[in-house]
Amino acid sequence: MTKFFAVAVMSLVANVCFADGNRLPNSVPPIVKQECASCHTLYPPAFLPVDSWKRIMAGLEKHYGTDASVDAKTNLAITQWLAQYGGTYKRVAGAPPNDRITESPWFIKKHNGVSASVWKNPKIKSASNCTACHTAANDGIYEDDSIKIPK
Template identity: 50%
Template structure:
């Protein structure tokens, strides 16, 4: 009986370790969010934690704001420079984001696709969600970089 209890305890500890190590490299928002980043970028979409993309992706995104995924998101050169420096300083370096996703889209990255594989295409098109780029529609703590299942509420 003691051996069984020790085994179950080890399995429980192992499962806890596995869960914590899976989330060890989870993206989070830096303690200080650059005000101009929050003001300009969050005006149109979720305020993405910089760690969701590698520095090279952020550089390409910021250098093409005149054609930002079909929208003119142009900013003053000084603003672009400020945001670029901040994003690159906080960009993702984990194994999860080392490879830039197609078109530098967070929603097309391998980890994003894997994490959302159970979400049907019709769900993304709901009026309450609009697209996969609107993380905060389902993740109530997305603005602070928390994307865990505890904060997940898929609207109708």
């Protein structure tokens, strides 16, 4: 029984630890996958501070040039999940301009070695096309060992 309890606690701790990193939390609600991943990569909530996610969810009718509106119940469920796992650590302490992951200081620092010609590659197109280089991004993994720059 003690081993079971220890494993259960470690599972919960691991889920919280991954929430503030380069991975999606272990459990992503189906509604989040359905509404968010149907249009773009499902970004780990830890990539932005909670306040950014709340502003994004409050303005879905103008979601980066698209009307991504959802009903109030769905909006609340997604917002609560994003708030639960949103970035809380030093790396995302401040909201980036326009609440864009690609304009956040940590993203710019992490990608500062990427030349302009790489971003202009027709297979990449822009910094927001994570899946072009992060081969496991659709699985919520953005670790360095899953990067492959297209030629």
